[in-house]
Amino acid sequence: MTAPLHEPHPSRPRLPDTQQGMRRRNLSRVMHTVNAEGPLSRAAVASRIGLTRAAVSTLVDELIRSGLLEELGPERPGRVGRPGSALALSGHGPAGIGAEIGVDHLAVCAVDLRGGIRAQAVRRGTNRGRSPEPVIAELTSLVRQVVAEAGGEGLWPAGLAVAVPGLVARDARTVVRAPNLDWHDTDLGALLPDDLPVTVDNEANFGGLAELWLGEGTPRDFLHVSAEIGIGGAAVVDGRLLRGTRGFAGELGHVPVRPEGPQCACGGRGCLEQYAGEEAVLRAAGLEPGEHRVEFLAERAAAGDEDVRRALQGAGTALGIALTGAVNLLDPETVVLGGALAALAPWLLPSLKAELARRTAGPACAVTVSRLGSQGPLLGAAHSVVRGVLDDPAAVGVRA
Amino acid sequence: MTAPLHEPHPSRPRLPDTQQGMRRRNLSRVMHTVNAEGPLSRAAVASRIGLTRAAVSTLVDELIRSGLLEELGPERPGRVGRPGSALALSGHGPAGIGAEIGVDHLAVCAVDLRGGIRAQAVRRGTNRGRSPEPVIAELTSLVRQVVAEAGGEGLWPAGLAVAVPGLVARDARTVVRAPNLDWHDTDLGALLPDDLPVTVDNEANFGGLAELWLGEGTPRDFLHVSAEIGIGGAAVVDGRLLRGTRGFAGELGHVPVRPEGPQCACGGRGCLEQYAGEEAVLRAAGLEPGEHRVEFLAERAAAGDEDVRRALQGAGTALGIALTGAVNLLDPETVVLGGALAALAPWLLPSLKAELARRTAGPACAVTVSRLGSQGPLLGAAHSVVRGVLDDPAAVGVRA
Structure with missing residues (x-):
């Protein structure tokens, strides 16, 4: 399994415009309509997507047989005409399994088609400097545990998506460079379970996608900036993640802020990460990197620590300069x-x-704060599998 | 008429997946196939796009009736079976009219579906500080002249696309800001001919699209950097121009290079334009901006002028820093x-x-030089109309 279904790889040929391709796209249209506006009757779905009620009924019957849609029973009486049965996405069909390899933790969750988190597991402990095999073995055992728990509720895994803190190739399985894990050119696809479709992606990408799919009032064009140890960016353009030729787009952390600034591990000088990355901010606040983490800074800043506040102000300025370019x-x-x-x-x-305002003619770009916080990458991973099912329901096999 | 057909605006609903929509997409598929690989027989087109020969014949007949395809006569004998007639894009049907409003000139050309330039007209003379009305009146008279000349060869205008040196809103008609013309919030759509579908876009965007469509070996993901008076950028992602929310994407000239550098007209400081823009380079070479233009620099550099070479070296460094971020x-x-x-x-x-190499871990991004040079924007404009015809041939009415 390669790239997620909802974002076809450019090299993947589109379905030819045949009756069969049209049927698959219309199945997807029904799923997306029920997802966005459901529960809905068949008649309501038909009017939303501009097909006849008979055509929609055929599509709906197929989706019910595959366990992707459920009938909630007759709509409440009192309406004119014969009551229709409201359709909803299934809460007992396929589930998206999301996993996150953090520098200091592993996490796995199962999300149903309705977006409900139905099972999860977390293991704390550093992964820094560990080789990929034992880390993936632990992750796989968490995946088995979550899949078993979700299975107890009638859910089966439609796929597994894994968020990693590093650059991932467009094959959606090779970690090209994860500096904080010290992994290079690692084929995670070969280590992960082979009984499930598997997708590996950068955590910042999944964080951006989570914001697109789950954020409140998030537009279809935005730049998502996140930080754990490094600084990650994800550009969403017209509702699609901008991936770049090699899959490395969105590397905001290595945009030069001051071209003759401190040397960066990327080979450059004065990159944003040298001013707004965790280590840089901790040092600027007079704290020892390694002993403290970025979460600690929020506590100290809230408590009124002037050194921390000054360090964060400097990081904000550097972010403003890099974001002006972006x-x-x-x-x-x-x-x-x-x-x-x-x-x-x-x-x-x-x-x-x-900084953004003083560098911009006209109104500066709006800056908002995500409500998903550090849950973003894990949720984005699980939801990427769910979106894959909505985008091509015919590709999901029927399970018992 | 709003944005070009080949890049549907996000707010424009897709055609419903009906027989009618399928027919329109298949007409487009035939046109693109003949464009990419023609001349081709009907059988060859059918095998390329995976439809039956009968289905393709119906589509081809319709395209011939509309004047979009031509039959070149029977293929050369000696092949097995009944000889097919080779199909080619029409050299006598619709033409794309491209226009360019430069700071120092106006230009118009007509391009047929095969990409041949069939008529052109240029008027030299500064447009700096002139109001839009007389400039557009002159441009319109050039357009009439070119349309008449092309008409003499049996071509009729399928649309007009106008390249301007400034920011254009996503309505594809309003010039929000063209500093070197001193135009602001100007509705060019209201001034241009109303008997043709009209599209207005930034010259850097049309330059980037020209590179995509006409460049030799140009990939589908690249960043096009151009300069006339200002510095323009156009990012092409997976074969599509990245436009941005307001239509202002690709403003490489205002990426901060040295955050405390010289004040820029955009409101920022140390923007790329302050180091690599025409004025900055002329000044750095000890020359007077206004008296000389960027073309003059090439002559002097070729003649061995050390001041000019040093100025260009500095501009290259600044470009390298801004491009590292990009x-x-x-x-x-x-x-x-x-x-x-x-x-x-x-x-x-x-x-x-x-500069790019020393700031990049791993191999640096390749940098190539366009063969289109300053012809890019005008050609891109004309070809954008032609691509619109290929993308939705059914939208083009039949003309005598």
Whole structure:
């Protein structure tokens, strides 16, 4: 299994425009309509997607047989005409399994087609410097545990998506570089379960997708900026993640902020990460990187620690400079601060917004804060599998 | 008429997946196949697009009736079976009319479906500080002249696309800001001919599209960097121009290079344009902006002028810094230097490439030079109309 279904790889040929391809796209249209507006009667679905009620009934029957839609029973009486049965996405069919390999933890969850989290498991403990095999073995055992738990509720896994803190190739399985794990050119696809369709992606990408799918009022064009140890970016353009030729797009952390600034591990100088990355901010606050984490900064800033607040103000300024370049290049509707940055927003935003405003003719790009925080990548991973089912329900086999 | 057909605006609903929509898409598929590989027989077209020969014949007949395809007569004898008649795009049907409003000139051309330039007209003379009405009146008279000349060869205008040196709103008619013309919030759509479908776009966008459609070996993911008076950028992602929410994406000229550098007209400081824009380079070479233009720099550099060469080296360094950020964000396959930059490439490239390389882990992004040079925007405009015809041939009415 390669790239997720909802974002066909450019090299994958489109379905020819045949009756069969049309049927598959119409099945998807029914699923998306019920997802966006359900529960809905067959007649309501038909009117929403502009097909006849008979055509929609055939599609709906197939989706019910595959366990993707459920009938909730007759609509409440009192309406004119024969009562229709309301359709909803199934709460007992396929589930998306999301997994996250963090520097300090592993997490797995199962999400049903309705978006409900039905099972989860977390293991704390550093993965820094561990080789991929034992880490993936542990992750796989968490996956088995979550799949078993979800299975107890009648759900079966439609696929597994894994978020990693590093650059992932467009094959959606090879980790090209994950500096904080010290993994290079690692084929995770070969280590992960082979009885499930598996997709591996960068955590910032899944964080951005989570914001697109689950954020409240998130537009279809935005730049998502997140931080755990490094700084990650994900550009969503017209509702699609911008991936780049090699899959490396969105590397905001390595945009030069001050071209003759400190040396960066990427080979550059004065990259954003040298001013707004975890280590840089901890050092600027007079704290020892390694002993403390980015979450700690929020506590200290809230408690009024002036050194921490000054360090975060400096990070906000650097973010504002890098984002000025990014906004000029991408022209997003908003910039969304996510991941650990969401918790630090009160102290980052004033200097960040001031910098953006003073560098922009006309109104500056809006900056908002994600409500998903550090849950974004895990939820984005699980939902990417669910979106794959909505996008091509015919590709999902029927299970008992 | 709003945005070009080949790039549907996000708010434009897709055609419903009906027989009628399928027919329109299949007509387009035939046109694109003949464009990419023609002349081809009906049988060859059928095998390329995976439809029956009978289905393709019906589509082809319709396209011949509309004047979009031509039969070249029987294929050369000697092949097995009944000889088929080779199909080609019509050289006498619709034409794309491209126009360019430059700071120092106006230009118009007509391109047929095969990509041949069939008529053109140019008027030299500055447009700086002139109000839009007389400029557009002059441009319109050039358009009439070119349309009449093309009409003499049996071509009729399928649409007019106008390249302007400024930011254009997503309505594809309003010039929001063209600093070098001193135009602001100008509705060019209201001034241009109303008997033709009209599209207005930024010259850098049309330059990037020209590179995509006409460049030799240009990939489907690249960043096009051009310069006339200002510096323009156009990001092409998976064969589509990245437009941004307001239509302002690709503003590479205002990416901060040195955050405390010289004040820029955009409101920022140390933007790329302050180091690599025409004025900045002329000043750095000890020349007077206004008296000389960017083309003059190439002559002087070629003649061995050390001041000019040093100025261009500095511009290359600044380009390298800004492009490092852009490459990190967009991950293009190549960067293409176009417009006036193409002529300056020999003196820009060494420092530009060195800067990109020293700031990049792993192999740096490739940098190539466009062959279209300053013809790009005009050709891109004309071809955008032609691509619109290929993308939805059914939308083009039949003319005598």
